[in-house]
Structure formats: structure tokens, C-alpha cells
Amino acid sequence: MLELKDVSKRFGGLAAVDSVSLVLQEGRIGALIGPNGAGKTTCFGLMSGFIRPDQGQVVFCGRDITGWPAHQVSREGLVRTFQIVQPFTGQSVLENIAVGAQRRRSRGAAIAFAAEVAARVGLGEELAKPAESLPIAGRKRLELARALAAEPRLLLLDEVLAGLNPAEIAEVVPLIESIRAGGTTVLMIEHVMQAVMSLADEVWVLAHGSLIAAGTPEAVTRDPAVIEAYLGPGAAARLAQPT
């Protein structure tokens, strides 16, 4: 479904993403994890056309989409959300979602479809509210709903669980599972490891712009390189020692 081939991006002298390659199969949930500043969001930018790679290729559904503008990538079916949620302030929840839905629909059909999507993510009661009046959990749902309304083949979720309390997380996790069940492939950036463990089929770990591990969640979390990337040099050895 999605393949990165040796993709790099430098900002100034700093390599934000350094020759990253990965393949995400259709129908799976992938997770991109790593410490802060590892280049995860930059990776999303590169995949979704917001950032042009300095080198390497982005292939989506067999098509080379490297260097395509963001809106065209989105029309191809690869839709991202933003870590810092970006509602259309001044517009209602319903209007926000309808923008996502109108790509292939008339305005009227888009509004009707937006209401369905809103109900699906649990915003059915908030349709008329201004987007900026929603609490953080509501905004995260809105971000998700807007992207879903665009009916993506691949959905990139940038920390949709960040800032949510455990009860809210417990509500959103099955939602993500249902998105995949509906036929949409998902790639998520996530810090909430419990969610990664229960949702992801495959995990990639980024540190300082490079991939340091890949595999099932269980395998990755046991990888000493990963533990050290999160906790510092020598951490894996210290954890392995019985106290």
C-alpha cells in the first residue's frame, strides 16, 4: 500500500529523516514510534506531500507520488491528520466534517454524509457547535472525523490519543480498530504504548531520523536498541539485571 524507499530530509544541517525505508501492507495498522524529535511527524509530512524529500521515493498503491502536492496526495486516498489539531475555527462541527466529505459529493450529500461520520466517531450530538468550543478530546475526534469523511484508503493518524484520559482512550481505540475493519489501512504515530500494543500489527521505531527497529510490537519493545533510544545508553543492560 505505502512504501518509503530510502527517503531523507534535511533542515539546515540537521537530518530530520535519514534514509528511511518501510513498507506498509494493505489492511494493516502500522505504528511509527520513537522519542520526541525523532522525525515521526516529518515522516508524515513526507508521505502526505507537505514536505518534499531531498532524496528517495514515496510509493502509494504502486504509484510514485514523490513530490506531489499535498492536495493531490490526499485525492489519491492518502489522508493525514495533524498532531496539533487544526479545526476550521468559526465553522460548526458539521461544516468542518463536510469539508472532508465534499471531495466526491455535492454539497448537500457531503453534509448528510458528514453527519453520519460524526455519529460514527461520537460527535453526533455536537453537530451545530462551533469547532473551537469542543474540548481537546472532541477536537481529536473532529480531526479524525474530517479525515474519515474524505474516505481515505490510507489514514495517517498523528497522535490522536495524546491529551486524552484513559476513559477517552478506551473509547477511541475500538474506533480505530473499526476503521481498519471498514477497509482503511492505518498508520499511526503514537506515544500511548498500551494502544500501540493492542492495535498495531507492525511497528517502526525512529530515533534521530533513522529507523532503528521494525517488527511486531512485542518484538520491538524487547529490542535493546529501542529501550536505549527511549531511556538512554545502558538502560537496556540495567533493566535486564535482576535487582
Added chain:
Amino acid sequence: MHTPAPIGRTPAAADAPPAVVHLLGGTRRSIRLLGLIGMALACAPLVVRSEFHLTFMTLALYSTLLGSAWNILGGFGGQYSFGHAVFFGLGAYTGAILQVHAGLPAWTGLLAGSAIGGAAGAALGAISFRYGLRGSYFALVTLAMAEVFRIIANSVPFTGAGVGMMIELRSGPADLQFESRQGYYYFALALALVALAVSSWVRHSRFGAALAAVRDNEDAARALGIDATRIKVAATALSGSLMAAGGVFYLQYFHYIDPMLVFGPAVSVEALLGPIVGGLGTVLGPLIGAFALALVSQVATQALGQAPALSMALYGVILIVMVTFLPRGLGRLRLRRGRHA
């Protein structure tokens, strides 16, 4: 938890949530409202007999046209232009050149002027937005564009240079010149209603939703597949075309134009002031703003005597006060529902 609804089923209108029904009904309500306003304004000359008052309303409607034109780009699109005179002047000079040099009737000037205004809008939008101009930079570039055209009109022979251009006095609807005040009133009303109808379409259409999305958050809009540059270019073209029609009206009404009158900053200010006073990004904002400002300037003239500079200074004060204390405009003083009108 929430049971996922099957996708693709269109809900019957009866069981749709009220917010959906309300939003879907926006177009119909807007058409009904504009129809009522149009009918009331069309009947006004039956009641308003004095030439003075009819002129007042004619100029307020002309101002509504300019404000609506600016509002499509500035209000719905969030791109503030300080040089909308560029489109106005192009319209006015197109009309004048076609009549004076080619001997064509005025209505061809209205069509050609609007077309050229639209094309100029597309071109200006394309070069500005292609290179990522936004905010204050866009405002300054539009201003500089208007200056460039003013200087050109001042310097080349076929515009009459600094002397300006005068059109022949010919009465008749085909020449868009009228013997009675009523004639000009209906001409202004027709143009204003077209501009309001276009605004209403923008407010409720897919195009308008995309434009508002780009205004409110360009990155999020692009992530949803909206070609932000194209949408903004289209809005500039639409806006420029209506503004150019305003220029043609000016020509037909005053019969005389010169570079400072039609490419000068006063026109650009008039275009942006109405929507800011009446309510940015609303259909009726420019109408409310235009009539409020016309009223204020009348009252000012009565109170201060014939001191046009002081009335203009008052406009400046109004602009500062509005931006400081009522950035959402007079039109939004009403309750929340007003947003959907």
C-alpha cells in the same frame, strides 16, 4: 459505545439531525431573504420620491457592489486586498475605451470589463498565491499593482493620460445611461443583487466551503484534498470581475474617469470598509456596511457642513473602532444563528 452507521445511506430528511436540516436549508433561506430584500428595494422608488434620497440609495447600492466584490476574496477567502482599485479601474477604462475608441455600446463594456476584471484577478491571484504570498504581503502587492496601473493609465495615450476620459452623453438602456434617477437606481440595484446572489452562492456552495476551509486553516484544507492555490485564484477572479463591473457603473454614472479616480486608493478603501463594518464573510455584511456608512456620512455632512475631508476622516475612525472593538462587524451583533444566514 457508538454503533458504526453503515456508510453510503442517505438519511431521510425527516430523521436527519436538526443541524443537518438547518445547514441544508441555508441556500433556500438565503434565496428567500435576498428575494425579499430585492423586492423591498425594487419597490423603494414608489415610496422614496425625492431625488436626494434616491441618489443616496443608488450610491449605497453601488457601494454594496464594491463591498460584496471585496468580501468574496477578503471575507470568505480571508485574503485582504488593499488595491481592489486595480480591477475597478480596469473595468472603467475598458468601458471607456470601447465606447470612445471603438464606438461600441456601453453594455459591451460591462461584459468586457467584467471579463477583463476576472482575468486580471486570475492573473494577480495566480502570481501572488503561486509564490505563497499571504497576509500583509498580499495586501501590499495588490496596493502596488493598483499604483502600477495608475501610473500606466497616467502615461499612455489611449487612456487620455492624466486628462482622463469622458464618454458621450447618450440616453437609453442599451447605452446604460438614464435620464431619470430611477434608471440609475435600478441599474445599481441589479448589479448589487447579482453581487449578493454570487455571495450567497459562495456562502452555501462546495466552492465556498473549500474557500472558507482554506481561509480558516490552509494546511488542514490541503490535507483534505483542496487545491488551496486554485481556490484562492478562483476567488480573486470572481471578486475582480464584480469589482470591474463596479468600475463600469462608475463610468456610466459620472461619465468621466481619470487615473486617480479609478485606480487611486479611495476606491480600494471604499471596497474594504463596507464589509468590515457590516460583517466580514457574511452575505449581507457589505449591504449593511454600505448603508450604515452612507448614513454616517450623510449625518456627518449635516453636522459638520460641507467638509468632505472630515467625513473621510470619520471613515478612518470608524475603521479603527470596528477593528478594535467589533472585529466581527455590525451584522454579527445578532445572536449566534446569524452565522448561517
Added chain:
Amino acid sequence: MIDSALIGAALWPALVNGLTMGAIYALIALGLTLIYGVLHIINFAHGSLLMVALYAVLVLFERLGIDPYAALVVVVPGMFGIGYVLQRFVINPARHGRDENTLLVTLGLSIVIENLASHFFKTDTRQIETAYTFMMVDLAGAVISMPRLLAFAGALASCLALAVLMRSTDLGRAIRAVAREAQGARVVGIDVDHVFAMSFAIGLACLGAAACFLLPTYYVSPQVGHGFVLIAFTVVVLGGMGSFTGSLVGGLLVGVIESLGGLLLGESLGQIGVFVIFIVILLFRPAGLFGQRT
């Protein structure tokens, strides 16, 4: 051929003329770029405020017989005070976190100022005549008036004074700190709103100085600011928004371009060169010729 010979002979005087006017542009633009660099706002009323300063010089000269250069001690502090009050009590409250609002409010200010000037001073163009107005200086074949030369020297001296102020005083350091990182400056205890107002005030003080040097060689009318506001923006954009050296070089460059444009294209069409440069720079090199790309 004769044409090109004529132009060749006129080239040097045009160059000198352009440079002298350019120094004034640089000083005006320096005020604008300081305001932009620190507050990140575009002061659209810059031209009208220059006009206010010019009228102040005119009134002081006509009513009280104060020499325009002596008027520096009144007009510069006067403009400084106006700037402080405007920023603190008019411009800042209207911002609401949007740059466009500042642009609109300063546009409103310029409308108010210009029309009040039209009302009180009528629209005619006024000049002053001093003992030295018609003194001429020969610079290797280019004859220019004494006030022109003084304007050049005075404008450059003012630029230098501003540079010293920014580099070597506590206020200058505070301004530079706020320009770089307003949030951080607040944290370390700098009164950011005060520094904003001071920066705006210094920006207008530059206009006060420019007016004193400009009036003996120029004129004043309520619309005189129009010409200057876009030229000042052009200089700032050319030199890179917020760059001091850039404004200085940009000012001189624009002066020369304008002067040569007038020579080659004629008085009327010659003004177009500056605006075309403005548009082209904004589109293709928004960081300016000397600024860094962001």
C-alpha cells in the same frame, strides 16, 4: 546616438540626485524596518506620519521662524512621543492576534491623518524658503543644492546614530532581545509592551529626523505620504524585512533606480520601476536581497 550621448552626460547628476534622495528613503525605511523587525507589524501609516512631521517642521518655520535643522530638537522627540502613545493605546489594542488587523488599523490611522491634514491645511503644496535654499554645490559636474547635500549627510548621520543606539545601549539590547524572542524576553523580566512602544516611537523619531532634512529640499501636502509609503516598503522589502544594513543599501538603491528610471522613461512612467521591483522582490525573493531565506 545623440540621445545616448545626452543620457550619458546626464547620468552622473542623476546618480548623485538618486543617492541623496536615497539616503532620505533609507532613513524613512529604517523606521519602518525597526517597527517590523521588533513588532512584526506593518505600519501602513508610515507615510502619513512622515507628512505630520513635515507639517510640524513647516509650522515651526513659518510661525516661529525656527530653522528646519534646529527643529530637530522639537520634532524628533515630538514624533517619538506620538509613536509611543499610538502603539500603546491605538495599535496594540486592535491587534487581536492577527497581522491583518494591524494593517487595517494603521490604514485607518493614515486615512484619519491625511484627511485632517486636508481639512486644516487645504490640499495645496507648500514649500519653505531659507537663506540657503538656492546655494549650489558642484560635485564633479553634478550641481546639487546645499540642502540636498545636507539631507544626504544628515540622513546618513541619523542612520549611524540609530545603529549606535541599537548596539550600545540597554534599550537597544532590550529591543534586539524582544525582536529575536518576545516570549523569552518576557520571561527574563523585560517589559515587552514597553519595548514594543519604544520601538514604534523610535521608528517615528526616524520620520521626525527625515522630515527636518527633507523639507528644505522638498515640499509638503496632505498626500505627500502616498509616494513615500510604497517607496519605504520597497526599500524594506529589497533590503530584507527587519535588516538595518539592508534598509540603508536598499534606500540608496531605490533612490538611484527612481532617478535613472525618470531619466530613461520620463517623469511619469519612471515611477513605475520602483513598484515593479517591489512586486518582483515580494514574489521571488521575499527575504530581500540581503536577508536570509527562512
